[in-house]
Structure formats: structure tokens, C-alpha cells
Amino acid sequence: AQKITQTQPGMFVQEKEAVTLDCTYDTSDPSYGLFWYKQPSSGEMIFLIYQGSYDQQNATEGRYSLNFQKARKSANLVISASQLGDSAMYFCAMREGPYQLIWGAGTKLIIKP
Amino acid sequence: SQTIHQWPATLVQPVGSPLSLECTVEGTSNPNLYWYRQAAGRGLQLLFYSVGIGQISSEVPQNLSASRPQDRQFILSSKKLLLSDSGFYLCAGQGENTEAFFGQGTRLTVV
Numbered sequence: 001a002q003k004i005t006q007t008q009p010g011m012f013v014q015e016k017e018a019v020t021l022d023c024t025y026d027t028s029d030p031s032y033g034l035f036w037y038k039q040p041s042s043g044e045m046i047f048l049i050y051q052g053s054y055d056q057q058n059a060t061e062g063r064y065s066l067n068f069q070k071a072r073k074s075a076n077l078v079i080s081a082s083q084l085g086d087s088a089m090y091f092c093a094m095r096e097g098p099y100q101l102i103w104g105a106g107t108k109l110i111i112k113p
Numbered sequence: 114s115q116t117i118h119q120w121p122a123t124l125v126q127p128v129g130s131p132l133s134l135e136c137t138v139e140g141t142s143n144p145n146l147y148w149y150r151q152a153a154g155r156g157l158q159l160l161f162y163s164v165g166i167g168q169i170s171s172e173v174p175q176n177l178s179a180s181r182p183q184d185r186q187f188i189l190s191s192k193k194l195l196l197s198d199s200g201f202y203l204c205a206g207q208g209e210n211t212e213a214f215f216g217q218g219t220r221l222t223v224v
Binding site (some may be wrong): 047 | 145149154155156157159162164169199201205207209212213214215216218
């Protein structure tokens with residue numbers, strides 16, 4: 001069974017609009033971490049934001065915020081005021097245990113001018 | 114800060130030739146290290162991970178092998194490349210309770 005599910009293979013969004021990228025996860029471990037990464041066409045993986053399973057507040061980093069709904073096992077990434085440079089692949093990942101990193105299939109985001 | 118140096122950035126190799134991709138880590142000690150392969154437009158496939166020197170775990174049986182001769186050195190190898198080995202290879206590291214950090218990737222084309 002998929003442990004990390006990103007249901008949106010691709011999205012088109014108008015520049016300056018907010019974007020929500022979906023991520024649901026499945027784990028029985030009470031201690032886990034959730035990550036979002038951006039991968040532009042150059043291929044590098046850029047860390048965006050992290051949410052720990054015990055964190056009480058949703059994580060925020062500049063224009064990025066993570067909508068963490070623990071009961072629903074979802075960790076959606078919200079990008080406010082999207083920019084052309086936000087066009088990229090976005091990956092959700094979960095750390096389960098000391099070294100297990102589990103990755104979603106990714107969402108390709110295209111920002112339209 | 115934690116960084117990974119991975120080289121080369123691109124590589125074109127004939128079928129049947131050997132492969133050696135290397136990455137080195139700076140800014141942290143005893144990280145977990147990972148080799149991933151990524152097909153075009155797809156997610157990351159974990160190939161190998163290492164929790165310490167000489168400790169390698171393989172996730173997918175295949176034509177590749179990995180070694181960790183030093184704490185901050187992780188090597189991906191093959192004795193004979195196949196066409197199906199083409200792809201984008203990423204080396205990653207992760208310290209305790211930190212996010213994973215990545216190298217720049219190697220785009221391998223087997224011809």
C-alpha cells in the first residue's frame with residue numbers, strides 16, 4: 001500500500017494565486033516527520049518545509065506553509081502568491097524510523113503568467 | 114551547513130561499460146546516506162542506503178552496487194551497465210532529526 005500519496009500529477013495555476021498541493025500519508029508510528037521538496041527542471045532537490053508529528057503548530061517558511069491535519073493524515077503544502085519561479089515538481093516525503101525516507105510520486109506545478 | 118558534492122553532472126556510457134558515481138558529504142558526521150534513481154517525470158526510487166561505514170542496505174536487487182569506504186563518502190557502481198540503468202541519480206544525506214540534503218544529481222545515459 002502507498003505510504004505517501006500525492007493525488008495531483010499536475011497542476012496549472014495563475015500567477016499570484018495561492019496553490020495547495022495535496023499529500024496524504026499512512027503510518028502506525030507515532031513519531032514521524034513530513035517534508036516537502038521542490039525539484040526544478042535542473043534536477044536539484046530543494047528542501048522547503050518540515051513538520052514533525054508532535055509539532056502543535058503548522059510549519060511556515062516564508063510563502064510556504066504546511067496544512068497539517070493529523071487525524072486525517074494529510075500534510076498539504078500551501079504556496080501563497082505564486083510566482084513563475086515556483087514552476088517545478090514538488091515531492092512530499094515522510095521519515096519513518098531513524099533512516100526510512102518514503103517519497104510520494106510528485107506533483108508537477110506550472111504557474112501561468 | 115550540510116552539503117553533498119556529487120559528480121559528474123552528466124555521463125554518457127556505452128552498454129557493458131563500468132560505472133562509478135561518487136558523492137562526498139560536508140558539514141555533518143555519521144549521516145545516513147542514500148542513492149536514489151529518478152526516471153523522467155517520476156518520483157524517487159531508493160536504491161541503497163547506508164547508516165555507517167561499510168553498512169549498505171539494498172532496496173532493489175539490480176545491476177548496481179554501493180559502497181561506503183569512509184564516513185562521508187558514498188559510491189554507486191556497476192560492473193556492466195545496461196540500457197535500463199539510464200536515469201537521473203541523486204545522492205542524499207540525512208543527519209539525526211534533520212531534513213535530507215541532496216547532491217546536484219548525475220544524469221546518466223547508457224547508449
